[in-house]
Amino acid sequence: GQSLEQPSEVTAVEGAIVQINCTYQTSGFYGLSWYQQHDGGAPTFLSYNGLDGLEETGRFSSFLSRSDSYGYLLLQELQMKDSASYFCAVDMNYGGSQGNLIFGKGTKLSVKP
Amino acid sequence: AAGVIQSPRHLIKEKRETATLKCYPIPRHDTVYWYQQGPGQDPQFLISFYEKMQSDKGSIPDRFSAQQFSDYHSELNMSSLELGDSALYFCASSSPGQEYEQYFGPGTRLTVT
Numbered sequence: 001g002q003s004l005e006q007p008s009e010v011t012a013v014e015g016a017i018v019q020i021n022c023t024y025q026t027s028g029f030y031g032l033s034w035y036q037q038h039d040g041g042a043p044t045f046l047s048y049n050g051l052d053g054l055e056e057t058g059r060f061s062s063f064l065s066r067s068d069s070y071g072y073l074l075l076q077e078l079q080m081k082d083s084a085s086y087f088c089a090v091d092m093n094y095g096g097s098q099g100n101l102i103f104g105k106g107t108k109l110s111v112k113p
Numbered sequence: 114a115a116g117v118i119q120s121p122r123h124l125i126k127e128k129r130e131t132a133t134l135k136c137y138p139i140p141r142h143d144t145v146y147w148y149q150q151g152p153g154q155d156p157q158f159l160i161s162f163y164e165k166m167q168s169d170k171g172s173i174p175d176r177f178s179a180q181q182f183s184d185y186h187s188e189l190n191m192s193s194l195e196l197g198d199s200a201l202y203f204c205a206s207s208s209p210g211q212e213y214e215q216y217f218g219p220g221t222r223l224t225v226t
Contacts (some may be wrong), residue, residue: 011120026131030213031213033213040217040219042218042219042220043156043201043203043205043215043217044217045214045215045216047215048213050213078179087155091213092169093210100146100158100160100161100168100169101146101148101156101213101215102158103155103156103157104155105154105155106155
């Protein structure tokens with residue numbers, strides 16, 4: 001089976017940097033994605049790591065280490081609008097399967113003034 | 114830019130009734146996914162379609178079925194509704210080769226009373 005672990009809650013202040021970690025145990029794995037979801041809203045794609053290393057997209061960066069079964073999402077220059085839930089997800093694209101996402105439980109980020 | 118369209122946005126049904134949720138993916142996206150998200154939970158993969166053929170099944174109850182039509186829209190049919198089916202149902206779509214980057218619709222909030 002597949003399981004992803006991430007902290008349930010994180011609190012930070014505006015302008016700060018926060019890192020949300022994700023460890024996973026999967027059988028069959030293609031890459032690690034990150035999604036943002038505001039309360040009542042739809043998940044929105046943020047970043048993807050198909051290879052080990054760092055991917056940078058504006059204020060957001062994501063990292064993957066397959067040997068450690070570990071990844072993280074780094075959010076810089078935090079803004080109030082970044083308050084949301086952040087999900088890591090593994091892309092199960094293998095053996096003919098077409099990329100259904102297995103999500104972690106989500107990390108609720110609260111940004112304080 | 115066109116987004117994923119879902120209808121209805123809200124639906125209230127009684128126990129043992131049936132419900133049909135509709136999804137219109139982004140044009141030229143070849144894969145459609147359905148997810149169920151309970152309150153405070155992560156999205157759970159239900160079923161996916163690739164080029165109108167069922168691709169993969171997740172935790173979809175036998176009471177539910179889905180199909181994708183010739184115009185690529187998809188419908189999720191839910192019968193013998195139970196209180197526990199109350200949730201947000203998201204449809205998502207992805208473009209060829211980018212299954213990790215899924216575009217989610219706004220969701221249908223189903224309430225079973």
